[in-house]
Amino acid sequence: MAMEKILVYQHVIHEHAGRFGEIANKAKIKYDVVELWKDYRVPDFKKYTRLLIMGGPQSAYDPLSIYRSKDFEISSIRKFTEMNKPVLGFCLGSQLIAHAFGGKVYQDRVNGKPFKETGFFKIGLTDEGKSDRLFKGFPRSFEVFQWHGDVFDLPDNAALLASGHNVVNQVFKLRNSNAYGCLFHFDFTSKMVEQLIRIDNEWLHKGNNVDEKAIIKLARKYDKHLNELAKRLFQNWMSLQ
Numbered sequence: 001m002a003m004e005k006i007l008v009y010q011h012v013i014h015e016h017a018g019r020f021g022e023i024a025n026k027a028k029i030k031y032d033v034v035e036l037w038k039d040y041r042v043p044d045f046k047k048y049t050r051l052l053i054m055g056g057p058q059s060a061y062d063p064l065s066i067y068r069s070k071d072f073e074i075s076s077i078r079k080f081t082e083m084n085k086p087v088l089g090f091c092l093g094s095q096l097i098a099h100a101f102g103g104k105v106y107q108d109r110v111n112g113k114p115f116k117e118t119g120f121f122k123i124g125l126t127d128e129g130k131s132d133r134l135f136k137g138f139p140r141s142f143e144v145f146q147w148h149g150d151v152f153d154l155p156d157n158a159a160l161l162a163s164g165h166n167v168v169n170q171v172f173k174l175r176n177s178n179a180y181g182c183l184f185h186f187d188f189t190s191k192m193v194e195q196l197i198r199i200d201n202e203w204l205h206k207g208n209n210v211d212e213k214a215i216i217k218l219a220r221k222y223d224k225h226l227n228e229l230a231k232r233l234f235q236n237w238m239s240l241q
Contacts, residue, residue, distance in 0.1 A: 001127075001150055003047050003049070004029050004030070004049045004050070004238065005029075005030045005031065005032070005047060005049055006019075006024065006030070006031035006032075006044070006049070006050050006051070006199050007031070007032055007034065007048040007050070007052070008031050008032065008033045008041060008051075008052045008053075008054065009033075009034050009036060009051070009052070009054060009069075009073055009076070009093070010034065010035055010036060010054050011036050011054060011055065011056025011057070011058060011069075011092060012047050012056050012057060012235050013035075013037070014020070014192070014195050014196060015054050015055045015056055015187075015192075015196070015197055016054065016187075016192075017033070017052065017054060017186050017187060017190070017233075018189055018192050019186060019187050019189055019226075019227055019230040020052065020078070020186075020187055020230065020234055021124075022189075023230065024036060024233050026232070029042065029238070031052070032048070035078050036068075036069040036073070039158060041067070042072065045076070045079055045080065045083070048085070049085060049086075049176065050069060050080070050085050050086040050087065050088070050089045050238075050240075051076065051077070051080045051085065051086070051088070052071070052088050052089075052235075053073065053077070053087070053088070053089035053090070053092070053093030053095075053096060053097070053138065053149075054090060054091075054092070054093055054187060055090050055091030055092045055093060055147070055185060055187075056091075056092045056095070057091060057092075057160075057200070057203070058070070058135075058230045059092075059095070059105065059107075059150050060096050060099040060105035060150070060152075061099075061105055061106065061150075062097040068166065069094075072145035073096055074100045077089075077096060077097055077100040077179070077230040078100055078101075079142055080134070081174065081177050081179045081240065083145070084176070084177070084178070084238060086179070086180075086240045086241075087177075087178065087179040087180065088179075088180050088181075088182070088237055089146055089180070089181045089182065089183070089187055090182050090186065090187055091182075091183060091184070091185055092181075093181065093189075094152070094171075094172075094181030094182050094183050095150055095152050095178075095181070095183075096109075096180040097174070097179055097180075098152035098153070098154065098155055098158070098172070098181055099152070100115070101155035101156075101157065101174060101179075102155045102156060103152045103153045103154055103155040103158065104152065104153040105148060105150055105151070105152045105153075106150065106152075107149075107150055107151075108151040108167065108229075113207070114149060114207055115149070115166075116204075116207070116208045116210075117146040117148055117149075117150070117164075117167055118146060118147055118148075118208060118210050118215070119145070119146060119205060119210060119215045119218070120143050120144070120145055120146070120193065120215065120218045120222060121143070121144065121146050121164055121166060121184075122141050122142065122143050122164070122165070122237040123141065123142065123144055123162045123163060123170045123171075123184065124140060124141040124162060124163055125138065125140055125141070125162050126132075126160055126161055126162060126163060126165075127159060128159050128160065128161055128173075129160070129161030129162045129171060132159075132161055132173060133236055133239065133240060134161070134173070134180055134191065134233065134236050134237060135162075135233070135236065136232075136236050137159065137179050137232050137236070138229070138232065138233075142229060143222055143225075143226070144170075144184035144185065144186065145152035145185045145186075145193060145194065145219070145226070146164075146166075146167075146183070146184050146185070147188075147200075148183060149186060151167050151169060151182075151183070152169060152183075153169070154169055154172050155172075155174065156198065157174055157175050157176070158172040158173065158174055158175065159175055159200060160172055161172050161173055161174060161180075162182075167183065169183065170182070170183045170184060171183070171184075178240045178241075180237075186226065186229065186230040186233055188219075188222065188231070189227075190216075190220045190222075190223040192220040193215065193216065193219040194216055194219065197212050197215065197216065197230075
């Protein structure tokens, strides 16, 4: 791991690498963050061994006038995959990976109305997920933090690794590559969850019957457990070559 250097794409100031940044710092793994809401320079991809893409309020189907860095990110995802370098995306990051390889991304709807999956929900590994190296040492099912109104269809060359009750496509892997998309968040600490609820409060409650105090309570309850799972997933990801 001494030679590892991660490239991180961050879309808004409050959705940063979170747990993964803390884990990387403790392990003395170097990473550079591209703050995509600012003017940024296109990095030299050859300097990095893998790509980590965080979440954000944007949608993969937004026009470039709204989401200026979208084409750059999609091109990056394809390039890292072509170079056989591991790619891991959470929430918006997962949607971008799906979109980059032909999977449709769209607003989720239930009974014709927009649906948001917000809070803590259990997901379960598929048979392929259970045997995949990214989830080595994981239980068959576990709680995760969800914060999305968009979902994706799997690209044609993808394997489904985990499913949920509300949203089936939770985790996928592009076959014959080390590119993974996770719709949920492992990156958020309990403090980040509380901050997210404050900043995105209007979005959270618009057309969404949800108890934010209950979410905060569960974030604190699961914080230690989710940190252990995040650490395991990060270590598994770092072992991929």
